Amino acid sequence: MPDTNRQLLLKSRPTGLVSRDNFDAVASPLPELRDGQALARIRFLSVDPTMRIWMSDREGYLPPVALGEVMRALGIAEVISSKHPEFKTGDLVFGMTGFQEYVLLGAGEKVPFRKLPAIPGVPLTAFLGVLGITGITAYFGITDIARPQPGETLVVSAAAGATGSIAGQIGKILGCRVVGIAGGEEKCAWLTDELHFDAAINYKQSGWKEKLAAACPQGIDINYENVGGDIMNTVLSRMNLHGRVVLCGLISGYNQEDPALASFATVLIKRLRVQGFIVLDYAPRYGEAVAQLGQWLAAGKLKDRHTVVEGLDRAPDALAMLFTGQNIGKLIVRL
Ligand SMILES: NC(=O)c1ccc[n+]([C@@H]2O[C@H](COP(=O)([O-])OP(=O)(O)OC[C@H]3O[C@@H](n4cnc5c(N)ncnc54)[C@H](OP(=O)(O)O)[C@@H]3O)[C@@H](O)[C@H]2O)c1
Known part of the structure; x- marks a missing residue:
């Protein structure tokens, strides 16, 4: 059994791009397991743009990470010791692991860890990509909010990223x-x-x-928006009457104090339906999304690509890569 846990604590709130200086690397003692707890070794960390918002003191859908706290992150971990009734050694789990090497399960976490199934032919990392939060976000954004009709034109921004690549394929x-x-x-x-x-x-x-105008000769019916700013303004200016805007993210503004918002005059003039959403709204229906995404994946209709960064110490660099566009598909840190 290990007795120390390397962790990255939030040291300061970034101004602009995230850097290593925003974190303190510490080695903390691991506590004895109590009844009802399990210890899991973190295998993969998910790196998500929303983490940049969690690092600021801006109001969001989750409270900011406090200074001195382990950086909040989703991840996949393997149970290595258990006194928990639901988890046994070797189980693979998904949840808020944080930027650290080990995580305690059953230690009062708000959202319980979920056991991951072993599906032949499906790599574990798919549960951070197409079968994870970004895939599920794309699924509900397209099927529930955009509700496309065949032949409609869909424009996706940050299209080669984790969410955009799945939204476009759907x-x-x-x-x-x-x-x-x-x-x-x-x-x-x-x-x-x-x-x-x-x-x-x-x-x-x-x-x-x-080039965008030429690629959309019939105008744009659906904007799956991940970026905001000039890109969103340009797409909005070519929207058709009664188009739908799936407002998924505004990454171009996350490094600034005031998130970039496109002009809303077009929304009015073109009578667009703009709907913001957070994937957590769909938590009761995640199973439905994963079943459909899994079927499309098995049928070869969806491709799930990953960019993998090695080692906990490089997790801050990985986070910055999302904002410099150095990832294709889902960005993951392997520990
Ligand atoms: N609403 C929800 O529940 C929910 C859930 C998950 C994700 N999201 C949002 O979805 C978006 C994509 O997230 P993701 O996890 O899938 O990340 P991702 O697309 O895999 O990575 C981010 C990509 O954004 C692009 N980008 C970064 N800064 C940009 C800028 N200033 N201008 C234009 N493009 C920029 C980069 O690609 P390029 O090389 O193309 O610039 C980068 O690769 C984010 O806005 C995120 O907040 C929302």
Whole structure:
């Protein structure tokens, strides 16, 4: 049994991009297991843009991480010792593991850890990607909020990321013309060549706004928005009457004091339905999403790509990578 736990504690609130200096690396003693508790070794950490908001003292859907607290993060862990009635050694679990090497289960966590099934042919990391929070978010954003009709044009921003890549693929399955916006030629080639998007626009290249217009000759019916700012403004300006805007994220504003919001004049003029949502709203229906996503994955209709960063010490670097666009698909830290 290990007796120390390496942890990354939040030392300071970032201004701008997250850096290692915002964290303190400490080695804390691991307590004796009490009845009703289990100890799990963390195998994978999920790296999510929302963590940047948790690090600030901005109001969000969860309270900020307090200074001196272990950085909050989702992850997958393997039970290595148990006095918990529901978990045995070797079980794989998903939950709020935090940026650390070990996590105690049954220690008063608000949301209990969930046991992960072993599904032949499905890697564990899929539970942080297509079968995890980002896949589930994309699923409900498209099927429940956008409700696309075949032939409609769907534009997805941050399209080569974890959520965007799944949202666009679901749009294709449901018969949409899908156009992705992403930062770079490699990302755009992946979207069109492997995920079969109808077009992909590199917003880092000059003339991208004209290219977007050309890729959407019938206008835009659905905007699956992950970015905000200039990208969202540009997409909104080409929306059709009674279009739908799935407001999933506004990552371009997370490093600023005032999150970037696009002009809402278009929303009024074009009578758009804009709906913000947080995936937690759908918690009672996660099973439905995972069953459908799993079926599409098994049928080869969905591709789930990961960018993997090695080691707990590099977790802060990984978080910064989300904002410099250095990931394709779901960004994960392997411990
Ligand atoms: N509502 C919910 O419940 C919910 C749940 C999960 C995620 N989200 C949101 O969904 C969005 C995507 O999250 P994710 O976890 O799937 O991350 P991700 O898309 O895998 O990674 C973030 C991507 O955003 C792009 N990006 C970063 N800064 C940008 C900027 N200033 N301008 C344009 N693009 C920028 C980068 O790609 P490029 O190279 O293309 O720039 C980067 O790869 C985020 O806004 C997140 O907050 C919401």
